[in-house]
Amino acid sequence: MTTAAIIGGGVIGGGWAARFLLNGWDVRVFDPDPEAERKIGEVLANARRSLPGLSDVPLPPEGKLSFHTDLAEAVKGVAWIQESVPERLDLKLKVYRSIQEACDPQAILGSSTSGFKPSELQEGALRPGQIVVTHPFNPVYLLPLIELVTTPENSPEMIERAKEIMRGLGQFPLHVRKEIDAHIADRFLEAVWREALWLVKDGIATTEEIDEAIRMGFGIRWAQMGLFETYRVAGGEAGMKHFMAQFGPCLSWPWTKLMDVPEFTDELVDLIAGQSDAQSGHHTIRELERIRDNNLVGMMRALKAQNWGAGAVLNRHDAALKPKALPDLDSADLSQPILTLSRAVPLDWTDYNGHMTESKYLEAFANATDRFMEIIGCDADYIASGGSYFTAETHIRHLDEAHAGARIRVETQMLLGQGKKLHLFHRMYEGDKLLATGESFLLHVSLETRKPCAPSPKIEAAMARIAEAQAGLPYPEGAGSAIRKPA
Numbered sequence: 089m090t091t092a093a094i095i096g097g098g099v100i101g102g103g104w105a106a107r108f109l110l111n112g113w114d115v116r117v118f119d120p121d122p123e124a125e126r127k128i129g130e131v132l133a134n135a136r137r138s139l140p141g142l143s144d145v146p147l148p149p150e151g152k153l154s155f156h157t158d159l160a161e162a163v164k165g166v167a168w169i170q171e172s173v174p175e176r177l178d179l180k181l182k183v184y185r186s187i188q189e190a191c192d193p194q195a196i197l198g199s200s201t202s203g204f205k206p207s208e209l210q211e212g213a214l215r216p217g218q219i220v221v222t223h224p225f226n227p228v229y230l231l232p233l234i235e236l237v238t239t240p241e242n243s244p245e246m247i248e249r250a251k252e253i254m255r256g257l258g259q260f261p262l263h264v265r266k267e268i269d270a271h272i273a274d275r276f277l278e279a280v281w282r283e284a285l286w287l288v289k290d291g292i293a294t295t296e297e298i299d300e301a302i303r304m305g306f307g308i309r310w311a312q313m314g315l316f317e318t319y320r321v322a323g324g325e326a327g328m329k330h331f332m333a334q335f336g337p338c339l340s341w342p343w344t345k346l347m348d349v350p351e352f353t354d355e356l357v358d359l360i361a362g363q364s365d366a367q368s369g370h371h372t373i374r375e376l377e378r379i380r381d382n383n384l385v386g387m388m389r390a391l392k393a394q395n396w397g398a399g400a401v402l403n404r405h406d407a408a409l410k411p412k413a414l415p416d417l418d419s420a421d422l423s424q425p426i427l428t429l430s431r432a433v434p435l436d437w438t439d440y441n442g443h444m445t446e447s448k449y450l451e452a453f454a455n456a457t458d459r460f461m462e463i464i465g466c467d468a469d470y471i472a473s474g475g476s477y478f479t480a481e482t483h484i485r486h487l488d489e490a491h492a493g494a495r496i497r498v499e500t501q502m503l504l505g506q507g508k509k510l511h512l513f514h515r516m517y518e519g520d521k522l523l524a525t526g527e528s529f530l531l532h533v534s535l536e537t538r539k540p541c542a543p544s545p546k547i548e549a550a551m552a553r554i555a556e557a558q559a560g561l562p563y564p565e566g567a568g569s570a571i572r573k574p575a
């Protein structure tokens with residue numbers, strides 16, 4: 089088991105703690121705030137309902153969380169130390185001295201700093217080469233981007249190791265080529281923020297109108313293509329050169345106040361805070377966090393289906409986890425129902441009743457059927473060669489509730505697998521709790537004629553193996569049942 093130390097467990101440290109824990113790391117937290125444990129508990133609760141379901145395969149078992157009052161004890165022997173103390177250079181440098189006196193010289197010491205350059209953080213350090221900037225984005229447990237900023241003091245081997253670890257956590261390390269104050273993303277965000285402050289101060293727009301201008305339009309575009317790819321498309325067939333020629337000159341028109349910062353008078357702060365209260369004050373911060381997480385999960389899973397942007401990062405993480413997840417024909421104990429699905433319930437599978445919605449049971453059982461087909465040899469290559477199974481009938485019984493983040497699994501008993509017929513009985517569990525059963529009757533078809541036909545001899549043989557091995561299993565209760573007619 090690998091261990092990380094989280095130094096400073098506020099908004100960002102709490103998010104890092106959740107990211108490590110849910111990816112199977114043990115986590116030690118050091119934070120002098122007596123409220124840190126409660127605050128991290130709340131972040132962790134949000135992370136547990138949203139992060140595991142982003143994957144279509146199970147994350148490793150959750151690691152162990154411990155809180156420490158002694159910094160040296162927290163960092164001793166760990167592989168990764170993530171510093172997320174307040175953004176004050178003197179404080180960070182002091183904390184590094186205490187960390188480096190006690191930690192393994194091979195450990196990676198990442199700083200969450202939004203603004204400081206790594207060379208500033210390394211100054212006067214015991215081992216400068218151990219310190220890098222690993223700048224995350226809130227919520228750290230969901231957003232993949234980490235700006236990795238290094239200096240020549242950091243060895244290429246250590247930088248590679250840092251990237252590997254971050255990828256293992258499902259993150260996307262963006263190695264910044266040159267260190268610069270506030271890295272890449274925050275410089276960008278500050279420019280946008282400055283312009284927004286002017287728009288409010290000058291009475292052009294309220295905080296709510298500015299947010300609408302972002303989220304109804306270009307914000308959605310940015311989430312999937314960023315700035316330059318979006319503009320390339322906007323240039324039409326003539327592309328980027330045309331776009332630059334058309335819109336570039338506007339940059340020197342008096343549209344922008346980017347270089348000036350409005351003075352932060354009490355009046356301006358009250359104006360913005362007041363508008364923000366009017367806009368969002370009817371939600372608590374925890375409610376807003378949950379709304380944000382629901383939306384992020386929905387968008388990221390949509391991008392996942394397109395294998396694009398943040399969704400492609402999720403797919404790569406799944407692919408790295410997959411080999412450990414499900415057994416195949418040779419590794420499964422065929423005398424028992426076979427594990428055909430193992431995952432967490434994603435947030436976007438839940439409904440207004442706060443539990444997994446009806447149609448998603450069918451999706452989960454359909455995924456289990458797909459996996460069973462793969463196990464018997466009806467995989468993507470076989471389907472491309474012209475044979476497949478079509479579902480003729482399904483019957484689902486809903487027996488208990490499942491909530492977002494719950495780890496569910498499906499075990500599949502083959503009731504019949506002979507010739508063109510395949511009859512499966514799936515049981516869905518959370519731990520020992522039986523949540524639902526799903527029965528499916530499928531027919532093997534030729535994709536050319538769209539008519540039933542016998543499968544390949546290899547599939548017939550695999551089905552025969554399973555039939556023989558599962559022959560001793562009792563016929564399941566609930567199989568073959570139908571909805572009772574009203575009396």
Ligand SMILES: NC(=O)c1ccc[n+]([C@@H]2O[C@H](COP(=O)([O-])OP(=O)(O)OC[C@H]3O[C@@H](n4cnc5c(N)ncnc54)[C@H](O)[C@@H]3O)[C@@H](O)[C@H]2O)c1
Binds near residue numbers: 119174175
């Ligand atoms: N909030 C963001 O959106 C965001 C995003 C990315 C990066 N960051 C960076 O993350 C860092 C932390 O920011 P935050 O928003 O989590 O702040 P925060 O105030 O929520 O948390 C800071 C935590 O550090 C603890 N702390 C103070 N002194 C400490 C010490 N000597 N040792 C250990 N812990 C100590 C505090 O008790 C607090 O819990 C900053 O460097 C910030 O620039 C913040």
